[in-house]
Amino acid sequence: MAATVETFRQGRSIPQNLYGRGVPDQTVSIVTDALDKWFALLDGGRYDDAYASPPVIRAIPLTLASREILCEDNAVVRLTFASTDGADLPAWTPGMHLDFTLPSGRRRQYSLCGDPAERNTYTVAVRYIPDGGGGSTEMHSLEEGAAVTVRGPRNGFPFVPRGNAVFVAGGIGITAILPMVRAANAAGMDWHLVYCGRSRESLPFLDEIEALPPGRVTIRTDDAAGIATGPELLERAGTGAVYCCGPPPMIDAVRRAFDSVPATHLYFERFSPPPVRGGVEFEVQLVDTGEIITVPSDTTALQAIREIKPDVAYSCQQGFCGTCRTRVLSGTPDHRESRLTPEEQESEMLICVSRAEGGRIVLDL
Ligand code: FES
Numbered sequence: 001m002a003a004t005v006e007t008f009r010q011g012r013s014i015p016q017n018l019y020g021r022g023v024p025d026q027t028v029s030i031v032t033d034a035l036d037k038w039f040a041l042l043d044g045g046r047y048d049d050a051y052a053s054p055p056v057i058r059a060i061p062l063t064l065a066s067r068e069i070l071c072e073d074n075a076v077v078r079l080t081f082a083s084t085d086g087a088d089l090p091a092w093t094p095g096m097h098l099d100f101t102l103p104s105g106r107r108r109q110y111s112l113c114g115d116p117a118e119r120n121t122y123t124v125a126v127r128y129i130p131d132g133g134g135g136s137t138e139m140h141s142l143e144e145g146a147a148v149t150v151r152g153p154r155n156g157f158p159f160v161p162r163g164n165a166v167f168v169a170g171g172i173g174i175t176a177i178l179p180m181v182r183a184a185n186a187a188g189m190d191w192h193l194v195y196c197g198r199s200r201e202s203l204p205f206l207d208e209i210e211a212l213p214p215g216r217v218t219i220r221t222d223d224a225a226g227i228a229t230g231p232e233l234l235e236r237a238g239t240g241a242v243y244c245c246g247p248p249p250m251i252d253a254v255r256r257a258f259d260s261v262p263a264t265h266l267y268f269e270r271f272s273p274p275p276v277r278g279g280v281e282f283e284v285q286l287v288d289t290g291e292i293i294t295v296p297s298d299t300t301a302l303q304a305i306r307e308i309k310p311d312v313a314y315s316c317q318q319g320f321c322g323t324c325r326t327r328v329l330s331g332t333p334d335h336r337e338s339r340l341t342p343e344e345q346e347s348e349m350l351i352c353v354s355r356a357e358g359g360r361i362v363l364d365l
Contacts, residue, residue: 059149059150059151060083060090060151061147062081062082062084062147062148063081063145064079064081064142064145064148065081065121065144067142070125071202071204073202076127076172077139077140078113078124078204079124079126080121080123081121081123081124083121086120089119089120089122090153091116093159093183094116094159094161094179094180094182095111095157095158095243097110097111098122098124098150098152099154099315100150102135102139103146103147104134105313106133106134107313108135108315109315110125110175111175111269112153112179113125113176122150122153125204127172127204133314135315157176157243157245157267157269158267159180159183159243159267161187163190163241164238164240164241165180165191165241165242165243166192166193166236166240166243166263167180167192168193168196168234168242168243169245170247170250171196171197171203173245174195174203174204174209175204177193181193181212185213190238190240192216193209193217194220194236195219196219196222196233196250197222198222199222199223199224203219206219228253229253229257230257233250234257234261234263237261237263238262240263240264241267242258242265242267244266244267244268254268272317273318273352273353275298276297279297282295282358282359283295283360284304285360285361286308286309286363287362287363287364287365291308293305293307293308300317300355301354302314302317302324302352305351309365312324314351316352318352319339322350324351324352325340325348325349325350326349326350326351327347327363327364328349328362328363329363331362333355333361334356334357335354336353349361351363
């Protein structure tokens with residue numbers, strides 16, 4: 001899952017780089033410290049250090065210890081990775097994710113969905129996306145004993161286990177939400193989970209979720225009840241927080257409905273790229289081949305380039321991981337991210353989100 005978080009409080013967005021996604025690695029720990037301070041403010045000064053982000057650790061080698069198919073339609077696999085020496089791994093809290101480097105070199109982000117108390121393993125669950133960029137295919141093909149490298153855990157979708165909370169999960173979005181639900185339940189919070197998907201067969205973790213206390217969970221599937229509206233998803237929202245992880249239409253529906261419920265905080269995480277807003281058509285020229293690619297106003301440069309050059313490197317598609325960083329040889333980019341420094345932006349761009357305001361840019365690809 002590629003994780004992006006935007007947080008709203010009283011309808012105001014928080015700058016992206018508060019979440020550790022818009023900064024070079026060497027400054028991440030500083031930014032997460034700032035993030036923790038921000039949460040202290042958010043929580044009226046009562047924020048507990050127990051939920052603070054741990055320092056971001058450099059690359060950690062892991063071995064796949066077990067794999068298990070979770071859905072009847074075989075589309076989701078749960079993968080548990082162990083430290084190579086049996087030692088404890090860096091601690092994590094609900095909502096955190098890992099940045100994986102797969103054997104092919106692909107980089108992908110997946111939310112941790114296991115038990116934070118199990119310190120020598122990390123567990124993620126991955127939905128197979130046949131027409132995706134190959135990351136889920138590779139994760140599904142890993143055999144026990146396979147070696148991967150991760151960085152993190154990163155605090156991308158923070159959870160404060162106090163007050164009341166409504167959780168909204170769409171399909172594989174449950175991986176980020178489920179550890180929060182377990183923590184809310186363990187903390188005796190007043191909480192409710194709305195879990196949506198195409199059909200019951202497509203919903204991972206259904207057995208565990210249906211074993212949660214009666215009345216706390218609403219399972220809603222498109223084949224039985226149609227696609228839920230925003231007001232339906234937030235029907236149980238109280239005066240606390242709403243946490244949402246799912247496909248873009250679900251997040252958009254929740255965002256639109258949020259102003260009409262009493263909840264004070266909305267936290268959400270995307271697992272696919274946000275739509276292009278306010279884009280204009282421009283051209284990209286690849287210096288290796290001289291090919292000129294037209295990037296339509298509603299398409300990212302990365303998407304257009306992948307049509308011609310499918311092996312171009314990318315991961316999050318949301319401007320925070322830096323995998324798609326590309327040298328600009330001529331032209332003026334319209335930078336739409338906060339990861340690169342102003343100096344770096346003079347000669348590079350993140351092609352998954354940044355574009356050009358018309359004209360042509362020549363890229364070192
Ligand atoms: S793919 Fe992650 S920043 Fe572009």
